Amino acid sequence: MKVSVDVPRCVASGQCVLIAPAVFDQRDDDGLVVLLDSSPPPALHEGVRESALVCPAAAIHVTS
Amino acid sequence: MARENDAPLDPPRQYARFRHESPITRISLGSGAPDAWLVTRWEDARTVLAHSATSTDMSRPAFPTRSHVAMPPGFFLFQDDPVHDVFRKVLTREFMVKKIEALRAPTLEILDGVLQRMVSVGSPADFVEHVALPLPSLVISELLGVPYADHEFFQHHSRVLIEGTVTGEQKASAQQALSDYLEDLVVRRLREPQDDLITRLGRQLSTRDAADVGSFLLFAGHETTANMIGLGVLAMLQHPEQLPLLLENPVGAIEELLRYLTIAQSGLGRVATSDIPVGGVTIREGEGVIVMLNSANRDEAVFPDADVLDLARPNARQHVAFGYGIHQCLGQPLARMELQVVLPEVFRRLPALRVAGSVTYKHTAAAYGPARMPVEW
Numbered sequence A: 001m002k003v004s005v006d007v008p009r010c011v012a013s014g015q016c017v018l019i020a021p022a023v024f025d026q027r028d029d030d031g032l033v034v035l036l037d038s039s040p041p042p043a044l045h046e047g048v049r050e051s052a053l054v055c056p057a058a059a060i061h062v063t064s
Numbered sequence B: 001m002a003r004e005n006d007a008p009l010d011p012p013r014q015y016a017r018f019r020h021e022s023p024i025t026r027i028s029l030g031s032g033a034p035d036a037w038l039v040t041r042w043e044d045a046r047t048v049l050a051h052s053a054t055s056t057d058m059s060r061p062a063f064p065t066r067s068h069v070a071m072p073p074g075f076f077l078f079q080d081d082p083v084h085d086v087f088r089k090v091l092t093r094e095f096m097v098k099k100i101e102a103l104r105a106p107t108l109e110i111l112d113g114v115l116q117r118m119v120s121v122g123s124p125a126d127f128v129e130h131v132a133l134p135l136p137s138l139v140i141s142e143l144l145g146v147p148y149a150d151h152e153f154f155q156h157h158s159r160v161l162i163e164g165t166v167t168g169e170q171k172a173s174a175q176q177a178l179s180d181y182l183e184d185l186v187v188r189r190l191r192e193p194q195d196d197l198i199t200r201l202g203r204q205l206s207t208r209d210a211a212d213v214g215s216f217l218l219f220a221g222h223e224t225t226a227n228m229i230g231l232g233v234l235a236m237l238q239h240p241e242q243l244p245l246l247l248e249n250p251v252g253a254i255e256e257l258l259r260y261l262t263i264a265q266s267g268l269g270r271v272a273t274s275d276i277p278v279g280g281v282t283i284r285e286g287e288g289v290i291v292m293l294n295s296a297n298r299d300e301a302v303f304p305d306a307d308v309l310d311l312a313r314p315n316a317r318q319h320v321a322f323g324y325g326i327h328q329c330l331g332q333p334l335a336r337m338e339l340q341v342v343l344p345e346v347f348r349r350l351p352a353l354r355v356a357g358s359v360t361y362k363h364t365a366a367a368y369g370p371a372r373m374p375v376e377w
Helices: A015-019 A042-054 B014-021 B042-050 B083-095 B097-101 B104-121 B127-132 B134-144 B148-162 B168-191 B197-204 B207-238 B240-248 B250-261 B332-349
Strands: A002-005 A024-026 A033-035 A060-063 B024-027 B036-039 B268-272 B276-278 B281-283 B288-291 B370-372 B374-376
Touching: A002 A033, A015 A024, A015 A042, A015 B332, A042 A060, B036 B042, B042 B268, B042 B276, B042 B288, B083 B097, B083 B197, B083 B207, B083 B332, B097 B332, B104 B127, B104 B134, B104 B332, B127 B134, B127 B207, B127 B370, B134 B148, B134 B197, B134 B207, B134 B332, B148 B168, B148 B207, B168 B197, B168 B207, B197 B207, B207 B240, B207 B250, B207 B332, B207 B370, B240 B250, B240 B332, B250 B332
Parallel strands: B036 B288
Antiparallel strands: A002 A060, A024 A033, B024 B036, B268 B288, B276 B281
């Protein structure tokens, strides 16, 4: 799985950080998304997919 | 549309028929309001709310409301980009997950205080007056730096802002009163800075913008969560067999309660700023749309047995209770944290909690919830 984030689209809803904290974080200065792991291990895939699905700004992209 | 009296926690049953027969349909709002499209399915709701060609400007004549009113820039929910984006970005760091997590312990302490006061008053007591409303009011007051002693003032004007039966003039005047009050606080904080949000807003924005943003957060930060706390308790009292799930996994349980209860009963209004094809119809440029979040969250296509409360529902988090798209609730980490702290703890402290009299509901407010909720324990 390959994950990428579109920071300018991010609206800092924080849902990805709550669902998959090992993959996503928020920048201290503005709360926008930080990608911690662009090739997360299989155990984290479900959380990443759910994060992409619920992201209100469609700022998370997943390719397998 | 009215709820059925025997099902105060369910949206009006008519929405289920709309979802099946005419998921996107023209409706009349009456009272001189413009006709609008009603969107009732989850997928269509997300399509419209995520579409860039939509406006949330309530002063547009096509906006689906009976009270057209221009909100100041600081009420950024009602602004389009780029104005919306400028204000939201000033606030995103304030509501980031790690900052809100740090408020968990203080929130539990505040809950301790309000529960103790209710218990000392003795049963029966109104749960809304003693817990559901003061808890989020105290939390947002502390976060902003607003004296809680003024709570009757700001709670009153917030109720006017969220009420569906008031005129545009009444809303504008409630907004003005809140903003004038906040402006006075901003000026004082600029003179004597504190470690609070009002001080930080005052440093980054003009005094008036800081006051408007502050009053918007004050308003949005307590009315909504108060309703969810009250309804959440009522839902758990109706489903005591699921209480262990709330206590063991409050994170997942709260997502299902948000889905099932969806307080935003009058939906989210938008005006199409260009043609939007959705669900087999085309919403034309200049037409109004109402996206029914409570209907979308009961959509069987996404949530099997959607009318059943199931605190173990695996995909509950896909709900749109906080909206969707760029305007999705900024305060959602705060709301989640408060609900995760409050709902399990109320039942831990008061295991015999029960309703003691008739509960009244806010049928005409934009956010649904109990108005009065007598309880004993």
